[in-house]
Amino acid sequence: xxxNFEKALGIHEQALTLRSNRAAVLANxxxxxxxxxxxxxxxxxxxxxxxxxxxxxxxxxxxxxxHRHFDGVQEQIAYDTLYRIPQQPSxxxxxxxxxxxxAEYMKNSxxxxxxxxxxxxxxxGINAAIKGE
Numbered sequence: 001x002x003x004n005f006e007k008a009l010g011i012h013e014q015a016l017t018l019r020s021n022r023a024a025v026l027a028n029x030x031x032x033x034x035x036x037x038x039x040x041x042x043x044x045x046x047x048x049x050x051x052x053x054x055x056x057x058x059x060x061x062x063x064x065x066x067h068r069h070f071d072g073v074q075e076q077i078a079y080d081t082l083y084r085i086p087q088q089p090s091x092x093x094x095x096x097x098x099x100x101x102x103a104e105y106m107k108n109s110x111x112x113x114x115x116x117x118x119x120x121x122x123x124x125g126i127n128a129a130i131k132g133e
């Protein structure tokens with residue numbers, strides 16, 4: 001019997017990718033904190049993850065009748081970066097608020113680490129099952 005990694009790992013693989021992309025967006029915001037006119041961006045992680053869960057549920061409903069059939073579902077997670085609305089707008093038009101960006105970056109880092117730890121334990125469990133431990 002073959003191991004199906006999509007079923008074994010669930011949504012956590014996509015969550016790690018999305019968290020990594022969000023970290024890049026937040027780091028870009030922090031790097032441009034002093035750039036006049038720069039608009040802070042972010043990714044709506046919850047909405048994207050909800051959509052990905054719905055895609056995964058839809059994928060389980062679709063059954064192919066031949067091993068060469070495509071599943072018809074997009075593999076990569078598509079997302080849009082959204083502009084952040086500042087609490088205290090800057091005179092030069094920059095909407096980056098360093099304290100907000102730092103807090104969001106730290107929350108994202110903690111969530112990334114939690115997903116990574118969860119995936120690591122899943123892989124250890126699969127490895128133990130393969131070895132028969």
